[in-house]
Amino acid sequence: MSETQPARAEDTDPTPVAEPIPEGDDGGYDPAASSLQGAVDSAVMRELLAVRGSIDNIDATLVYLLAERFKATQRVGHLKARHRLPAGDPGREKAQIARLRRLAEEAQLDPAFAEKFLNFIISEVIRHHEAISQNHQQDPARQQRP
Amino acid sequence: MSETQPARAEDTDPTPVAEPIPEGDDGGYDPAASSLQGAVDSAVMRELLAVRGSIDNIDATLVYLLAERFKATQRVGHLKARHRLPAGDPGREKAQIARLRRLAEEAQLDPAFAEKFLNFIISEVIRHHEAISQNHQQDPARQQRP
Known part of the structure; x- marks a missing residue:
């Protein structure tokens, strides 16, 4: 295929991470939005935007994963409500924290942050x-519905 | 394989989601740890543990994903430090929050929670x-190292 003959949209490869998406194509999100625009060397800005593209992808994954986690805890919440069980479970939470700290060490994430993160999520879950x-x-x- | 003859770690298959892992095989983590043990009907406990197995898998994924996110923001941190750029970027943060709220709605996650979550992460990133x-x-x- 010649370079001057653009392929139909469905034939083209997915947009590479570091390519800025034209404004308006993503619900108005501008991946190049920054208070640093214009104040920074363009090569530095390009490098910054490339990493930020990856961060944006990770964030979308985190949002969908958290949504799935809350779906699961909603099921636990209904089960507990049906059987009149308490909202919190200190024995479970203690085991979860120890496990997540260990996993964080394996992943080279600060275990103290992993614990803070789990407590942040659990307090939201207990509220639910x-x-x-x-x-x-x-x-x-x-x-009574499942 | 006999239970008294444990396999070497690298030979064993991954444990299936809903199967309780024998204590000691996972760094001491007991997926059935609960302050409710013994106080709840065994069928209810089984249902609770099945959902908790999925929550545990999601949590491990979250930890590894967060570790990867902090690796990316560490790169941004070094880039900013090398070029003496400020730690925070309000223009970027505003765009991120709007995008994550929209993604949260699509994922049926509370957009207010998604915003609180991003602020929680960003404050840790700025500290770094x-x-x-x-x-x-x-x-x-x-x-100067990359």
């Missing part, structure tokens, strides 16, 4: 569990 | 950037 439990007490029939 | 910048000012030559 308490809300589910309250709804359940108000209307137990509504919570 | 400031530490890198301080080290760099103390010993600029040491930071």
Whole structure:
């Protein structure tokens, strides 16, 4: 295929990570948005944007993964509400923290940060569990759905 | 293979998700650890442990993904330190928050939580950037490595 003959959209390769996406193609997100624009050497800015492209991909993955985690904890919340079990489980949380600290060390992530992160998530989960439990007490029939 | 003859770590298959891992095989982690043990109907406990197995897998993925994200932001930190750029970038952060809120909606995750999560991560990143910048000012030559 000649270089002057562009392929149809469905034939082209996915846009490489470091290529800025034209504004408006991604719900208005500008991957080059920065308070540093214009104040920095263009080669430095290119290097910065390349790494930021990877960070953006990781962030999207984190959001979808967290959504999936909350789906799972919602299931736990409904199970606990149906059987009138407490929202928190200190024995479980202690084991989770020890495991995540160990995994963090393996991944070269600060174990103290991993613990802070899990506590951040767990406090949100407990808030959800308490809300589910309250709804359940108000209307137990509504919570019987799987 | 007999239970008294443990395989070498590198020979064993990955343990399936829902199967409880015998204590001691996973750095002492007990996936059935719970303050509810014995106080709950065994069928309910089984259902709870099945969901918790998935949560544990998601958590391991989150830890490895966060480790990778911090590797990327460390690169940004060194780049910023070398070129004496500020640790934070409000223009970038504003665009990131708007994008993650939109992605959260698509993933059926609370957008307010996604924003809180990004702020939690960014504050850790800025702490790292400031530490890198301080080290760099103390010993600029040491930071020239890619």
